[in-house]
Amino acid sequence: xxxxxxxxxxxxxxxxxxxxxxxxxxxxxxxxxxxxxxxxxxxxxxxxxxxxxxxxxxxxxxxxxxxxxxxxxxxxxxxxxxxxxxxxxxxxxxxxxxxxxxxxxxxxxxxxxxxxxxxxxxxxxxxxxxxxxxxxxxxxxxxxxxxxxxxxxxxxxxxxxxxxxxxxxxxxxxxxxxxxxxxxxxxxxxxxxxxxxxxxxxxxxxxxxxxxxxxxxxxxxxxxxxxxxxxxxxxxxxxxxxxxxxxxxxxxxxxxxxxxxxxxxxxxxxxxxxxxxxxxxxxxxxxxxxxxxxxxxxxxxxxxxxxxxxxxxxxxxxxxxxxxxxxxxxxxxxxxxxxxxxxxxxxxxxxxxxxxxxxxxxxxxxxxxxxxxxxxxxxxxxxxxxxxxxxxxxxxxxxxxxxxxxxxxxxxxxxxxxxxxxxxxxxxxxxxxxxxxxxxxxxxxxxxxxxxxxxxxxxxxxxxxxxxxxxxxxxxxxxxxxxxxxxxxxxxxxxxxxxxxxxxxxxxxxxxxxxxxxxxxxxxxxxxxxxxxxxxx
Numbered sequence: 001x002x003x004x005x006x007x008x009x010x011x012x013x014x015x016x017x018x019x020x021x022x023x024x025x026x027x028x029x030x031x032x033x034x035x036x037x038x039x040x041x042x043x044x045x046x047x048x049x050x051x052x053x054x055x056x057x058x059x060x061x062x063x064x065x066x067x068x069x070x071x072x073x074x075x076x077x078x079x080x081x082x083x084x085x086x087x088x089x090x091x092x093x094x095x096x097x098x099x100x101x102x103x104x105x106x107x108x109x110x111x112x113x114x115x116x117x118x119x120x121x122x123x124x125x126x127x128x129x130x131x132x133x134x135x136x137x138x139x140x141x142x143x144x145x146x147x148x149x150x151x152x153x154x155x156x157x158x159x160x161x162x163x164x165x166x167x168x169x170x171x172x173x174x175x176x177x178x179x180x181x182x183x184x185x186x187x188x189x190x191x192x193x194x195x196x197x198x199x200x201x202x203x204x205x206x207x208x209x210x211x212x213x214x215x216x217x218x219x220x221x222x223x224x225x226x227x228x229x230x231x232x233x234x235x236x237x238x239x240x241x242x243x244x245x246x247x248x249x250x251x252x253x254x255x256x257x258x259x260x261x262x263x264x265x266x267x268x269x270x271x272x273x274x275x276x277x278x279x280x281x282x283x284x285x286x287x288x289x290x291x292x293x294x295x296x297x298x299x300x301x302x303x304x305x306x307x308x309x310x311x312x313x314x315x316x317x318x319x320x321x322x323x324x325x326x327x328x329x330x331x332x333x334x335x336x337x338x339x340x341x342x343x344x345x346x347x348x349x350x351x352x353x354x355x356x357x358x359x360x361x362x363x364x365x366x367x368x369x370x371x372x373x374x375x376x377x378x379x380x381x382x383x384x385x386x387x388x389x390x391x392x393x394x395x396x397x398x399x400x401x402x403x404x405x406x407x408x409x410x411x412x413x414x415x416x417x418x419x420x421x422x423x424x425x426x427x428x429x430x431x432x433x434x435x436x437x438x439x440x441x442x443x444x445x446x447x448x449x450x451x452x453x454x455x456x457x458x459x460x461x462x463x464x465x466x467x468x469x470x471x472x473x474x475x476x477x478x479x480x481x482x483x484x485x486x487x488x489x490x491x492x493x494x495x496x497x498x499x500x501x502x503x504x505x506x507x508x509x510x511x512x513x514x515x516x517x518x519x520x521x522x523x524x525x526x527x528x529x530x531x532x533x534x535x536x537x
Contacts, residue, residue, distance in 0.1 A: 105388070209223075
């Protein structure tokens with residue numbers, strides 16, 4: 001069982017307070033005043049050679065989080081990333097007109113303690129734009145807009161400013177989406193989700209969400225009205241495919257923490273506004289993040305431990321990079337391809353074969369007029385779309401008072417991932433006829449013109465959280481003593497999410513520090529290799 005978020009927080013508070021505890025001598029030498037500059041430099045250089053180095057593959061949130069918390073402990077963290085953009089699953093790119101398009105619609109919740117702590121530590125917490133404490137749902141696909149209908153209707157769960165779980169219960173009771181009988185059965189059925197504890201939640205991994213609802217005697221219409229949308233938002237799949245553990249985890253946090261379900265948007269593109277400050281912190285403290293340096297191969301010693309990472313560089317050559325410890329913060333599908341053959345027979349690594357990324361498509365549509373003034377995430381309740389937002393309202397960097405930029409998550413995406421961008425946009429526009437009948441479709445009174453679009457396909461995104469897979473998620477510590485894992489697929493309570501990625505990086509950093517503290521300092525220098533390779537130590 002993964003440690004509680006409280007334990008993780010406290011453990012890392014201890015870790016943070018003891019920053020550089022492994023290397024206090026360095027601090028003493030650096031701070032000591034001396035008139036003999038040469039002597040001081042010699043002393044510092046001698047101590048610097050003893051500073052451990054850790055190589056991390058992957059500059060997504062898991063890898064950057066791991067590097068940040070290793071840096072806090074005085075470790076030299078070196079990150080290698082295959083692409084030329086930071087962020088992994090929160091990556092984004094700028095087009096020739098200067099507009100950004102992203103891999104996904106990234107929402108920050110009040111129930112993300114590790115992410116929020118990280119932002120505070122970096123002094124960028126104010127980059128979050130918090131929204132009304134509510135969940136907003138569109139009308140269903142069966143509700144066909146009539147000629148002259150001005151706009152789509154919305155239903156809300158509004159959380160009053162009172163302590164949890166009362167605010168969540170009242171949000172359910174005062175919503176107009178369910179009948180009173182459905183509300184009461186729903187509230188009663190959720191009691192285990194609120195008070196059952198982590199053991200209960202993890203035990204429910206054997207059920208799909210639909211199966212769990214049936215066991216709790218919660219009406220089917222509750223699933224149709226609410227949880228199809230929520231399931232697709234959490235893992236891009238439907239309620240009959242997703243593990244009950246996933247939705248119960250979210251509900252537990254949302255209903256037990258007063259502001260757990262409160263949402264925020266980042267005030268700009270994630271690579272610059274979220275990831276770059278982490279990189280700046282790492283590099284200001286002696287670490288380094290190398291872009292366009294993919295991990296090509298993991299070299300092992302006779303005993304199975306890691307000898308080096310073979311890393312590609314910007315000119316296409318391979319180099320051997322050595323360190324005191326190694327971390328993979330790669331997506332699980334890529335990690336499986338890079339595992340050394342000698343490791344694949346180990347049960348720990350063999351179990352990774354059960355974990356597979358789920359496809360998702362993120363769509364960006366720019367219009368010539370404003371479609372909505374809603375400044376929030378919306379659950380579309382569409383067969384094709386999951387959640388969406390008008391980013392010209394929700395995000396400061398993308399703000400436009402006259403035009404809309406819709407960002408929409410297309411899920412489930414398996415049937416469309418191989419289709420053309422044009423086909424995907426065409427069916428999306430058809431769905432928007434229901435969401436914005438005043439502006440899109442044959443009955444539009446104020447027709448909006450689509451100016452441009454961007455479609456971002458991710459064939460293997462976060463791991464698919466099907467029932468029964470939680471036991472196959474690996475710990476951050478592996479059977480290989482100097483090799484560790486980070487990533488939202490690893491064992492931690494926040495599953496496939498930004499919070500899960502950040503927490504996994506923290507846990508991996510903590511494990512690496514324990515390993516470094518338990519072994520003698522390695523003073524080995526770089527060694528010669530083939531002329532077309534370079535050992536970096």
